[in-house]
Amino acid sequence: MDKKTTPLIEAKDISIAFGGIKAVDHADVDLFPGEVVAILGHNGAGKSTLIKILSGAYKRDSGQILVNGEVADIANPRDAKKYGIETIYQTLAVADNVDAAANLYLGREILTTYGTLDDTAMEAEARRVMGRLNPNFQRFKEPVAKLSGGQRQSVAIARAILFNAKILIMDEPTAALGPQETEQVGELIQQLKSDGIGIFLISHDIHDVFDLADRVAVMKNGKMVGYAKTKDVTKDEVLGMIILGKCPPGATPGPGASDS
Ligand SMILES: Nc1ncnc2c1ncn2[C@@H]1O[C@H](COP(=O)(O)OP(=O)(O)OP(=O)(O)O)[C@@H](O)[C@H]1O
Ligand SMILES: [Mg+2]
Numbered sequence: 055m056d057k058k059t060t061p062l063i064e065a066k067d068i069s070i071a072f073g074g075i076k077a078v079d080h081a082d083v084d085l086f087p088g089e090v091v092a093i094l095g096h097n098g099a100g101k102s103t104l105i106k107i108l109s110g111a112y113k114r115d116s117g118q119i120l121v122n123g124e125v126a127d128i129a130n131p132r133d134a135k136k137y138g139i140e141t142i143y144q145t146l147a148v149a150d151n152v153d154a155a156a157n158l159y160l161g162r163e164i165l166t167t168y169g170t171l172d173d174t175a176m177e178a179e180a181r182r183v184m185g186r187l188n189p190n191f192q193r194f195k196e197p198v199a200k201l202s203g204g205q206r207q208s209v210a211i212a213r214a215i216l217f218n219a220k221i222l223i224m225d226e227p228t229a230a231l232g233p234q235e236t237e238q239v240g241e242l243i244q245q246l247k248s249d250g251i252g253i254f255l256i257s258h259d260i261h262d263v264f265d266l267a268d269r270v271a272v273m274k275n276g277k278m279v280g281y282a283k284t285k286d287v288t289k290d291e292v293l294g295m296i297i298l299g300k301c302p303p304g305a306t307p308g309p310g311a312s313d314s
Contacts (some may be wrong), residue, residue: 060123062252063139063221068107070118077103078114079276080309085221085252090243092255092284094296101256104273105223107256109141110134121221138220142210142227147314150199154191155180156214159197160185183212187245188238204235209244215251222246223254237291240266262291274299277310288292 061084068081073141078100083090093101098245106112108119110131119126121137128134134141140162148157164172164179177194184191188208193201198209207227214222224243228236243253243266263270264284272279272295282292286304294300299312 056076061120061125061246062122063108063137064120064123065104065108066118066120068104068114068119070107070112070115071104076276078116081276081278082308083254083271083278083281085254087220087252087285088247089251089269090253090255090267092257092267092270093273094257094260094263094270094292095248095279096296099273100276101273102225105141105225105253105254105256105278106223108134109139109223111141114125132172135217137220139223140214140217140219141223142207142214143225147160148198148206148210148213151197153196154184154194154209154212157209158183158214158216162217177235179216180212183216184208186249187215187242202235203231204238207231207235207239211242211246215246219251221252221254223256225256226258228253228257228259236278260292263292264289270295271308272296274310277311278308279310280289280305280307282306 064084068078070078076247081104095101107114110128110133113129119128128137139286149160155266158180159176164175165250166172180194191205228239231239246253249270255267267284269281269283270292271281279295280301282305289303291302294302299310301307301311
């Protein structure tokens, strides 16, 4: 990873509190093109809240978000999409009763010059985007309800990248999937990386993370414990960061690191 390139996105000193609880407490995180950064931490550590701030679902109390090195004004999900930030939540927002092409264009349909739906154009485009992501996918004419979890995931991702997502946020993408489908999502992520898309991956599965992520950012009680390249740390060390807030030698400590 060439650190001289500008990050796709950089969150600086982000904080938000709900009532008295500091859900995210002065957190920094960044993401470079073609990189997967896993955001890790226990239940309630602040992972989802942090990414909801990046995706415009929550408004931060303080801090700054930069996209391609420039301050980004993100106050709602529409703003975030404008900056190329798309989020895939665990509860996939796919419409079950229509096919893949219809899902890709839901709410943004292509029309013919007569103002009718241009099904041919939409299907062709769906085949192009899905072909790039998941070359084996053939079930274009079937309702999405009939597809496997991994295939539904690829439809949701295709919908995001069709509209020029540069930054993809995936909150527990494999939590509901079996081993084979988890592998399929892993292949999708590799494909997206090679297209230069940056991915924030939230996961509870430390094995998934080591297979997929270039770096980890570990949170505890809303604070960043530390950051590390996955190749510089062991799984046990990362577990130590998650559970004890203890930063190993291969990691860069954040404000949430316990004194060691
Ligand atoms: N809308 C909200 N209102 C009040 N408190 C909230 C809200 N959203 C999150 N919190 C609190 O903020 C803290 C961080 O929650 P968050 O959901 O970000 O954790 P998480 O790391 O994603 O956990 P999990 O692994 O369980 O998904 C928790 O204490 C949670 O109860
Ligand atoms: Mg969460």
